[in-house]
Structures are given as C-alpha cells and as structure tokens.
Amino acid sequence: MLIRRAPTFRSSEITDEKLYLGRRRFIAGATALGLSGGIVTDALLSELAEAAKAPQGAPLKAPRNPAFVHADPLNKIEDATSYNNFYEFGVNKDDPARLGGTLKTRPWTVKVEGLVAKPKTYDIDELLRFPLEERVYSLRCVEAWSMIIPWIGFPLSALLKQVEPTSTAKYVEFVTLHDPQQFPGQKPGFFGSSLDWPYVEGLRLDEAMHPLTLMTVGMYGQVLPNQNGAPFRVVVPWKYGFKSGKSIVRVRLTADQPKTSWEKAAPQEYGFYSNVNPTVDHPRWSQATERRIGEFRRRKTLMFNGYADQVASLYTGLDLKKHY
C-alpha cells in the first residue's frame, strides 16, 4: 500500500524563512553546478552567488494598468520565484524552483471548450498576442502568508467572449497539464501530496467574467517562470492562492459546479468558493492574520483579500461560512 501524507498543506513557518531559503538555495546551487560534497572556496562561493540570482526569464513588457495597483511594496522577485506551491513538483516550497526545468512550455496549447458556441484550441503564442497589461495583486495563500506581485496578463473575460459561452454555462473549470514525465509529483508512488491529477480548479461564471480575474503569462517584466505556472495560469486575487491554477491546458465551461482537486482531497477544509475571509478560520488554523513573505510581523487579513469593494456584490445573500 502506498504511504501517503495527510491531504494538507505543509507549513514551513517553523524554520526561519531567510535561513531556510538561504540554505536551500545554497544546496540547489551546489547541485546545479555538480559540486555537492565539494570543498567550499571563495571562488565557489561567488559562483554559487551567481547561480542563486533570480532566473533571467525572457523580457515581457506590458503597460501597468493604474486601476490595479497596491498600497504595499512589491515582494522581491527572488521571493516570488523561490517560495512556491506547485505540488506537481513536490510539496516543499523550494521544489518548484529546483525541479521546474523539466516542464516544457513550448509547444503549448490551451483548449477552451464545453458549453460554448465557438470552442477553440489556442496556441500559447496566440494567447501572448492578447492585449497584455501589468497589474499588481496580492496573492494570499490559505497557509496564511502573502506576497505582492506584478503580474502580466489579460482578463479571462476577453478569452471567454471569443468562445461565446452558451446560456447553460454556469461554471468554468481550469485543468493543469497532466504529464508525469514533466511533473515528478504526478509519478505513481511519488511521496508527496494526495492530490488527484490533473489539478482542477473552478470558478462560477460571474467570478470568471469579473474584471479582476487575470489570465497570466508573465510577472516582473518577464515571461512567467515555470515555478509560477508557465506558460499560462489564472490569478484570482480575492480567493486563496490554490484557486489560481498553474500551467493550464484546458478551460471548460460547464453547467455543474466543477469538483476541484482540493475539495476532493479534503472537503471539510477546502470548499469551492475559498474566498479570503478573516472571519472564517481553516479548521486547523486562524485566517485572521497573515505573514507577508519577507516580513516577520503579521498583518491583519482583509475581507476578500482587500478586494471587497469590487467583489462583495458577487456574494449577496450567500452564507460565506457555509460556502467557504
């Protein structure tokens, strides 16, 4: 029988994060250079420092949309590209940055299908020709940490308008690539999460059409790094981070509410809505506060992650304690 970990997020809150990242980067750098177990010299240290620099993705420029800025300073690109959740690569925060190289992002197609008048398979280069803009969003993980990230992308509504959802379409399902050759975490018997593959997430159609919902192809003026969900991921800033599925190959319009991977794994912990809500705790920890990566004091978590003015009206009459 397979030994499987509990279907939960792991917490690295226990280890001082700077030490943790520093140590993991050092080991990753040494391994990349084929030097693990070698003698540490000054020359080696400077080589490792080079190797540990932010990944130099291809530049991707897009004008910043002034309607989507944030009061808090941006996180460093090093934070956003080295402290990731992407269980297809493993459950540790540094696994996606370490192992992300096995994901091949070309050629890449995205099928947009289901209850639509004009289903279409898009090539990634066609998606990159949508009018791109930069938007600064907060990403709030259900593990109670957050980052402020400048994303580059276009509203999902622009894509959905092209395929013309039918009147029976009520939900949108997002499906991540399923390929154990590229994602070690999807290999049978991999000792990691107990998620069902492929990773599936979903939104109600009105949430999907909301102007904040961004299909994302870049960040920090670069093409999206693999660990952040290259080449195409969704970002839904008023919901916990796990709703923002990475490396998407299929967008499907449905009449029924999609069964998401996290709901299947632990329905009592992760609901379909997963709106950031400081007044509804996770059964095992509080959601009232969060730690901004790179800081040590805790901040108060804001209703809908600070986007209440824009999205609260989507949930009028919905019991947010019941529909967590």
Ligand SMILES: Nc1nc2c(c(=O)[nH]1)N[C@H]1C(S)=C(S)[C@@H](COP(=O)(O)O)O[C@H]1N2
């Ligand atoms: N396919 C896939 N998408 C995923 C995840 C994952 O494990 N697999 N993790 C989610 C979680 S829990 C978070 S917090 C965000 C993190 O995005 P980032 O690494 O770009 O900050 O990605 C989300 N999207």
Ligand SMILES: [Mo]
């Ligand atoms: Mo998360």
